[in-house]
Amino acid sequence: MSDPSQTPARRGRPGYDRERILEIAVEMFIAQGYDATSVSALAARLGLSKSALYHHFASKEELLQVALDEALGGLEAVLAEAEARDGSARERLEHMLLGAVLVLADRLAYVTLLLRVRGNSDIERAALERRREFDRRVTALLRVAQAEGTVRSDVDPSVATRLLFGMVNSIVEWYRPTGAEQAKDLARDVLTVALDGLATS
Amino acid sequence: MSDPSQTPARRGRPGYDRERILEIAVEMFIAQGYDATSVSALAARLGLSKSALYHHFASKEELLQVALDEALGGLEAVLAEAEARDGSARERLEHMLLGAVLVLADRLAYVTLLLRVRGNSDIERAALERRREFDRRVTALLRVAQAEGTVRSDVDPSVATRLLFGMVNSIVEWYRPTGAEQAKDLARDVLTVALDGLATS
Known part of the structure; x- marks a missing residue:
């Protein structure tokens, strides 16, 4: 930067x-x-x-609000689209994860700002509450995938949600955009590690 | 004062x-x-x-230096111990990951501080360089595991290192220690997601 x-x-x-x-x-x-x-x-x-x-x-607060809306709105749209899909919960989860990485790559600065929010004002607290609601919906999706037998049941779904988005969100620390293809490759790598793991067997 | x-x-x-x-x-x-x-x-x-x-x-700088040494020293000791083990690179990688989560849980505040460092002074820049060297050694370990065939070769090892430690480091955002058993469970969850993935097949 x-x-x-x-x-x-x-x-x-x-x-x-x-x-x-x-x-x-x-x-x-x-x-x-x-x-x-x-x-x-x-x-x-x-x-x-x-x-x-x-x-x-109108104010510095409006700038913050609009920036956080860009990040949260993008992530929420991806999640809503995934939730509305036919198919297994596992497929909806994959769709959401791929989309979340692409939103992060496309709106890198806005997501970076979102991840720095600590709740110092009403706007920040509202953004944190939207993040928590997002996490609850992802956890619910993981729980359905566990029930259908496509996601392992020996990891608590709220811990799994945190680890997944820990991995996804950490991308803002090092990713420097060079193009849409690069973002798609990264999204595929995240999906591979998250769903299939690094081990060959 | x-x-x-x-x-x-x-x-x-x-x-x-x-x-x-x-x-x-x-x-x-x-x-x-x-x-x-x-x-x-x-x-x-x-x-x-x-x-x-x-x-x-002697100074505020000394407090920062000692705190960052606590975090980096713990992580480096775990990595050195893993590297010195017999067995496959995959086993050394697992040993390192488990140990890193336990160090993070045990030295939560020190690791949190380390992850906030942005390079504003010589002490911070030296800490960032030690983090980079740590990442290089983990990447090298992953590369050996890929060569031995125990870790998948379709994810770049430096991207894999970043995603792994993105997941591990994000734990400081939400983990609140209640005991050694809880930390061990969390370390096992990280290992499960990272190596085997969330999918059942």
């Missing part, structure tokens, strides 16, 4: 729309922490006046 | 030895960040004068 302080302010620079402002805000939140990032510093980094910034986003 | 009248009640409080000071310092580093934790705040939390604190640790 580039150091946001390196780019000189380009006041009135055209082409800054909502999405670009959001991207840069999230870069700063990740680099120096949400609480430590002031609206003034963000406006300066964007080369915008504070009032021009407020034209796009 | 330059005014000694601030802490007279607990000055010279007995029972605070090096280990207890380290534990409380690490708690504070985790809760509010290493950079944001001042020696004055730490001394106040301990009910010690700064000079009494400096009697045990």
Whole structure:
């Protein structure tokens, strides 16, 4: 990630729309922490006046809310799509896992920000509650797969959910996107390790 | 805290030895960040004068160094012990994974601190380099296991190392120790998912 302080302010620079402002805000939140990032510093980094910034986003809280929605909305959509599929719970689980890795690769900064949230405000607490609800639904899916006999029953499904998403979420620590094919390969690797394990027998 | 009248009640409080000071310092580093934790705040939390604190640790940096050594030293000892074992690379890998989870459970706060390190100082950069060297040795072990045919060859060993330790390291996010048996169960679950996978077939 580039150091946001390196780019000189380009006041009135055209082409800054909502999405670009959001991207840069999230870069700063990740680099120096949400609480430590002031609206003034963000406006300066964007080369915008504070009032021009407020034209796009009503507050720093709105930037955080929209960024967390990008991450959570993507993950929830993948889970809902998987849950709605025909076939075995094992197939729904696989579909969800593949989709979750692709969302993470595609919305890397937003998911990184989500994983840093510790519950310091109402917005952060709501995001944590959505993560917990997501985990509950994955655990329920794992439980159905255990009941149908396609997923092993000797690992507690809530522990398995945590280990699976521990593996998935850790990808934000080292993944640097180079293309859709790379993300698909990674998703397949996660699925292989999670479902079949590293052992050959 | 330059005014000694601030802490007279607990000055010279007995029972605070090096280990207890380290534990409380690490708690504070985790809760509010290493950079944001001042020696004055730490001394106040301990009910010690700064000079009494400096009697045990020469600096805040020394506290960080010793804490990171606890985490890294534990993990490196487990890996060295695994590497020195007879038997297959697959068995050495299993031994290392089980041991790493037990070290994490036993030194939870120290490993948590290690995983927060981002390279903001020489001490942090040295810790990151020791983590990279650890990962290289695990990757080498995986490569030997692939060559002997006990670990699947269709996942890149450095990706596999990252996914394995993504799973292991994520345990610090939710694990709350209640006893050695619980840690052993968790280590067995990690080994089961990592080597055999969640699928029944």
